[in-house]
Amino acid sequence: MRRNYSLDFFRGVMAFCVAIGHYFYWNGNFSIPLSFILAVDYFFILSGFVLAFSVLNKKEFNCFSFAKARFLRLYPVYIFSILLTFIVLKLLHHHLGxxxxxxxxxxxxxxxxxxxVQSSSFIFFEPLGLSWSISAELWVGVIFFPVLHFFDKKANQLVFPFLMLIILICFFIINNYSTNYMNIHYHKFDKLMPFGLIRALLGYALGAFIYIIVKYMQNNSTKKSENIISVIQIIIxxxxxxxxxKNDYIKNNEYYSIFLFSLMIISLSFNKGIIFKLTNNIIGNWFGKISYPLYLLHPVGIVINKEIIFSDIFSIPALLFYIIFxxxxxxxxxxFVENKFLLYFKSKSTKTMKNY
Structure with a gap:
């Protein structure tokens, strides 16, 4: 399947939303919408969609190879971001415990x-705090996708209700027990279950669910009208x-962002429509490539901008410098990090890495 750069483009847009949102909120300026926190749900749903395509099109599936591939895919940028941030904070004489x-x-x-057990004196600095989503993607994924593959190959008729059940249960839990709408990650549903894990499971299940819908529509429907798809994309x-x-958006609406993201991914997956055409290009390609590093590295950019470069961090030059930096x-x-390591791992284990 040819890569869809439009989906990558919106992943990059979501990463920029998080980066700009944190720039303002972490510096005490609440003049922009808090809805940037919803970007993480797009990441989960898109990962679920892409990984479901990979996993469900396999005749042979090894859960250990899958777990290893996922870990190696996430680890280089993750550990580089942590080390770089740690070094910068130490050079700036931050006390980290x-x-x-x-x-x-x-x-x-x-x-x-x-x-x-959270009993140490070590201060939980960014990007460690942001890495809750990376951690959830890894650990939920290494359980969810092997189970999904098993159902698909051994009990195919149960895949659809299995995913529906997960979506309904996760949505019910978050909708009824969340302490702060969708702005929950380390918050605990119970003593052993952070909401972040439930949020990731919901996103993965939705991504896999819409992959099955897209596959069914592509196999069983007539040719899709370009104009109709364009209208749908614009409406979404x-x-x-x-x-x-908007800054005063109704928090109750946060719960439904996941379904709007799902509809957007479905509409873009047909490789048609005006939004697809505008974003399925080299810009979309690069937005996708930098989205993961951008998500983990923007905290160090905020620190450098605030403590070294600018005194007025909300000025236009300061904001432009931050975005460019x-x-x-x-x-x-x-x-030099992500791509180099991916090439290295592929050379060591081509079959494992190319499949995931």
Whole structure:
């Protein structure tokens, strides 16, 4: 399947939304919508969609190879971002406390969202805090996708109700027990279950669910009208902007962003429509490539901008510098860290890495 750069484009847009949102909120300026926190749900749903395509089109599936591939895919940028941020904070004389053994284990296994005992004096600095979503993607994924593959190959008629059940249960839990709408990650549903894991499971299940829908529509429907798909894409983008792009948006609407994201991914997956054509290009390609480094590296950009470069961090020059700086750092990280390691791992285990 030819890569859909439009889906990558919106992943990059969501990463920029998070980066700009944190720039303002972490510096005490609440003049922009808090809805940037919903971008993480787009990441989960898109990952679920893409991984479902990979997993469900396999005759042979090895859960250990899958887990290894996912870990190696996420780890280089993750650990580089942590080390770079740690070094910058130390050079700026930030007090970070002392690492204990539990902290080291949690960092090394990308285990931020796992229920470790939080008793150390080590300060949880960014991007470690942001890595709850990376941790959730890894650990939920290595359980969810093997189970999904098993159902698909051994009990295919159960895949659809299995995914529906997960979506309904997760949505019900978040909708009824969330302490802060969708702005929950380390918050606990119970003593052992952070909401972040439930949020990731919901996104993965939705992504897999819409992959099955798209596959069915592509196999059983007549040729899709370009004009109809364009209208659908415009309407979806309009509703996303209408509900979430204002500072006083209704928090109750946060729950429905996941379904709007799902509809957007479905509409773009047909490789047609005006929004697809505008974003399925080299810009979309690069937005996708830098989205992961950008998500983890923007905290160090905020620190550098605030403590070294500008006194007025909300000025136009300061904001432009921040956006250009994190873009360049993310591009360099993709080229010299992410891509280099991916090529290295592929050379060591081509079959494993190319499949996931």
């Amino acid at each position: 002392k690492l204990d053994f539990g902290d080291i284990v949690r960092i090394l296994i990308i285990g931020e969202i796992l229920p470790f 983008v309009f509703f996303i902007i209408y509900f979430y792009a 994190i873009s360049i750092v993310s591009i360099l990280t993709h080229i």
